[in-house]
């Protein structure tokens with residue numbers, strides 16, 4: 001039940017802090033990650049894998065992209081993220097040293113199920129990240145790491161997304177522990193960062209109220225672009241997908257570094273561009289690069305809405321609007337930056353008088369290929 005909320009989506013966005021917290025619950029011991037779900041696989045399987053392939057669709061695939069950045073950094077295993085339907089029908093290379101991770105909220109997505117079955121038949125081990133107990137995909141998998149987001153009713157995925165990212169980060173830290181690629185001290189640091197995320201999301205939920213006005217102002221907007229870099233890139237894709245499905249607006253997400261390779265030609269006066277800005281403390285100094293991207297598009301008349309770390313003074317002179325997010329380690333920023341984009345998609349849909357929970361032409365679980 002909606003319990004006083006205007007839509008299921010509004011309720012489910014409000015539950016994003018709990019979705020993260022409940023997915024961590026019971027999986028941390030002495031500050032380290034312990035995933036008993038991996039026991040049926042055996043530690044030697046995890047020690048011997050030479051590649052991970054993530055298969056998923058839509059928003060779940062964007063969660064997978066974040067998983068790639070984190071798992072490669074922590075566990076030093078190469079990770080490919082593939083749309084399940086593309087993976088299944090191109091004769092992919094799988095061996096008994098490949099670990100396939102499927103991600104699905106419903107556990108019934110036919111495209112993902114077919115990829116899982118194919119992977120199993122090809123001799124790969126399959127671990128599934130799923131939000132629905134006893135669904136078909138978990139039953140076809142060697143192991144399951146359930147997300148504990150609670151039932152998601154709105155067609156557009158919100159709380160399941162942050163729970164999926166949380167589960168993938170736990171998997172990354174678990175594998176890093178087994179393979180010894182990260183010291184216990186560093187694992188503990190990352191676990192503590194992850195555990196701090198729910199309270200920070202709650203903070204973002206409060207400060208993002210102003211987004212409603214932004215949405216009202218944009219009901220006639222024809223096209224919106226989203227830019228992000230590194231872990232901000234999947235968030236740009238997620239922001240764009242939400243606008244397409246909820247507000248029926250043409251939207252594109254780009255890797256900010258790709259701008260000058262084509263997309264900058266789209267920038268004309270008044271074009272709205274959301275930019276996910278990395279922390280100024282980012283060790284790879286991506287912050288500077290993204291700020292200079294903002295300057296480039298601003299000089300061409302773009303209207304810039306920056307999602308940036310609280311107190312980031314460098315973006316202020318160039319952004320028309322800044323949505324602040326709390327400080328967090330770079331892998332954890334996306335779990336905060338995505339929240340205003342979920343709210344924005346919902347508010348724009350509502351401002352246009354559309355059905356927030358049930359967008360046209362879409363179903364909550366896609367059980368056909």
Ligand code: F6R
Pocket residue numbers: 057058059060061103104105106107108109112155156157158241242245364365366
């Ligand atoms: C977007 C959305 C879809 C799903 C995709 C996969 O908001 O909800 O893109 O993420 O259809 O669904 P699951 O996770 O159930 O396999």
